[in-house]
Amino acid sequence: MPRHVFxxxxxxxxxxxxxxxxxxxxxxxxxxxxxxxxxxxxxxxDSLEARVGAKPREIESGLWAAEVDPDERADxxxxxxxxxxxxxxxxxLGLDDRDVDTxxxxxxxxxxxxxxxxxxxxxxxxxxxxxxIVFDTAPTGHALRLLELxxxxxxxxxxxxxVRKRVKRMSDSVRSTFVPGYYYGRSGGDGDETFDDIAARxxxxxxxxxxxxxxxxxxxxxxxTMAIHETRRLVERLDEIGVPVRSVxxxxxxxxxxxxxxxxxxxxxxxxERVAEIRARFxxxxxxxxxxxxxxxxxxxxLRALSGRLVDES
Numbered sequence: 001m002p003r004h005v006f007x008x009x010x011x012x013x014x015x016x017x018x019x020x021x022x023x024x025x026x027x028x029x030x031x032x033x034x035x036x037x038x039x040x041x042x043x044x045x046d047s048l049e050a051r052v053g054a055k056p057r058e059i060e061s062g063l064w065a066a067e068v069d070p071d072e073r074a075d076x077x078x079x080x081x082x083x084x085x086x087x088x089x090x091x092x093l094g095l096d097d098r099d100v101d102t103x104x105x106x107x108x109x110x111x112x113x114x115x116x117x118x119x120x121x122x123x124x125x126x127x128x129x130x131x132x133i134v135f136d137t138a139p140t141g142h143a144l145r146l147l148e149l150x151x152x153x154x155x156x157x158x159x160x161x162x163v164r165k166r167v168k169r170m171s172d173s174v175r176s177t178f179v180p181g182y183y184y185g186r187s188g189g190d191g192d193e194t195f196d197d198i199a200a201r202x203x204x205x206x207x208x209x210x211x212x213x214x215x216x217x218x219x220x221x222x223x224x225t226m227a228i229h230e231t232r233r234l235v236e237r238l239d240e241i242g243v244p245v246r247s248v249x250x251x252x253x254x255x256x257x258x259x260x261x262x263x264x265x266x267x268x269x270x271x272x273e274r275v276a277e278i279r280a281r282f283x284x285x286x287x288x289x290x291x292x293x294x295x296x297x298x299x300x301x302x303l304r305a306l307s308g309r310l311v312d313e314s
Contacts, residue, residue, distance in 0.1 A: 001132075001216075001312060002212070002213060002214050002215050002216040003131070003132060003133060003214055003215075004121075004125075004132075004133050004134075004135065004208060004209075004214055004215040004216070005019075005022060005132070005133075005134045005135070005215075005216050005217075005218060006134075006135045006137055006209070006215065006216070006217045006218065007019045007022075007134070007135065007136055007137060007218050007219075007220055007249075008137045008217060008218070008219055008220070008234060008238075009219050009220035009221055009227075009230075009231065009234065010221075010227060010230045010231075010234075013220045013221055013222050013227060013251055013252075014220055014222070014251040014252065014290070014297070015039075015136055015137065015220045016037065016039070016043045016044055016047050016136045017047055017251070017297045017303070017306070018136075018218070018220050018249055018251065018290070018306075018310060019035055019037075019044070019134050019135065019136035020035055020044060020047040020048055020136070020303050021297070021303040021304070021306040021307040021310055022035075022134050022307065022310045022311055023035035023063060023065070023132070023134040024048075024063060024300060024303050024304060024307050025304075025307030025308065025310060025311030026062075026131070026132040026134070026311055027060070027061070027062035027063035028062075028304070028307065028311075029311065030062065031062065031131040031132045032062050032064070032129060032130050032131045032132070033062060033063055033064065033130060033131065033132040033133070033134065034056055034064040034065070034066065034124060034129075034130045034132070034133045034134070035063070035064070035065050035066075035133075035134040035135075035136065036065075036066050036067075036068065036120060036124070036133065036134070036135050036136065037052075037065075037066070037067045037068065037136045038068050038120075038135060038136065038137050038138060039136060039137065039138040040138060041138075042067040044065060044067055044136060045065075045067065046298065047297070047298055047303070048065060048299075048300065048303070049298060049299045049300070050065065052065045052066065052067050053066065053067065054066060054067060054068065054069035056129075060300070064129075064130065066120075068120060118201070118202060118205040119201060119205075121133075121135070121205045121208060121209070122201035122202070122204050122205045122208075123201075125204060125205070125208055209243055210242045210243055210244070212244040212246070215243075215244070216244070216246045216247065217238060217243055217244060217245045217246065218245070218246065218247040218248070218249055219231050219234055219235060219238075219245055219247070219248050219249070220248075220249045220251055221248060221249070221250055221251070221278065222250065222251050222252050223250055223252070223253060223270075223271040223274035223275050223278070224274060225274065228274060228277060228278060228281070231248065231278075232281060235248075235282070245285065246285065246286060247285060247286040247287070247288060248278060248282045248285050248286075248287045248288070249287075249288050249289075249290060249310070250275055250278055250287065250288070250289045250290065251290045252290065252291075252292040253271060253275060253289045253290065253291055253292060254267060254268045254271050254291075254292050255291040255292070256291075275289065288309055288310065289309070290306055290309055290310075293305070293306075
């Protein structure tokens with residue numbers, strides 16, 4: 001089984017429930033498991049009915065959870081670019097704080113939830129505390145940006161590193177002319193090392209999400225026409241960027257109904273048609289069905305009722 005499992009799909013289809021149930025199932029099979037939410041609208045803590053923070057916290061034996069703090073993670077990348085802007089200012093190419101904010105917010109420097117998630121992926125990839133890592137991603141648009149970013153950020157950071165080195169040499173030369181002893185005690189290279197580290201971490205994250213031996217991407221959907229269309233578009237786009245999709249999880253499938261309720265019977269029949277459509281459209285994939293529960297899938301007992309359908313024992 002791949003070490004990493006990503007859950008993606010449109011908003012409101014139950015990605016967090018699937019991620020939490022999968023992580024709980026792995027933990028129940030004696031695997032040290034971390035479940036990470038990269039969705040800005042965090043609901044992982046609610047699903048697990050536990051306190052979850054930005055750093056991994058053990059919820060119960062073998063089960064760890066974390067919710068990404070995008071601001072904290074993005075700040076270090078912003079700081080690297082601000083060092084570059086500072087050196088440019090020394091050369092007379094000054095930017096005031098408002099200019100810097102505008103450039104950063106426009107996307108010149110990486111930042112935001114997706115970068116924070118990639119940073120965590122690169123960090124936890126080398127963390128031998130965990131046997132399995134399950135990611136609850138943001139809705140489709142955010143998830144695609146997350147998976148497209150590694151190549152963009154790695155190349156951008158490499159370019160910025162080269163610019164930073166050239167600018168820094170010029171900036172240091174100017175400063176040493178007007179500030180006696182400027183070089184005394186300086187270790188140098190901090191900004192360069194930061195950019196080089198960004199490039200390496202993003203490249204590593206990109207390798208992980210595209211490696212089917214290390215990562216399984218599961219798309220969650222529900223048996224409704226619009227959700228199926230979005231699932232198809234997501235799977236096609238993931239295929240284009242080289243991210244392997246192994247499974248489609250169909251959530252909230254009606255199983256037991258009041259047979260005397262004609263409306264219930266009609267809804268179940270429509271769902272059966274949609275499930276058949278999903279199986280035909282994604283026939284090369286592992287399609288799994290999760291039943292609609294009487295109550296909200298919240299709390300570990302409810303999640304355990306679903307985990308057996310999501311976790312393979314071997």
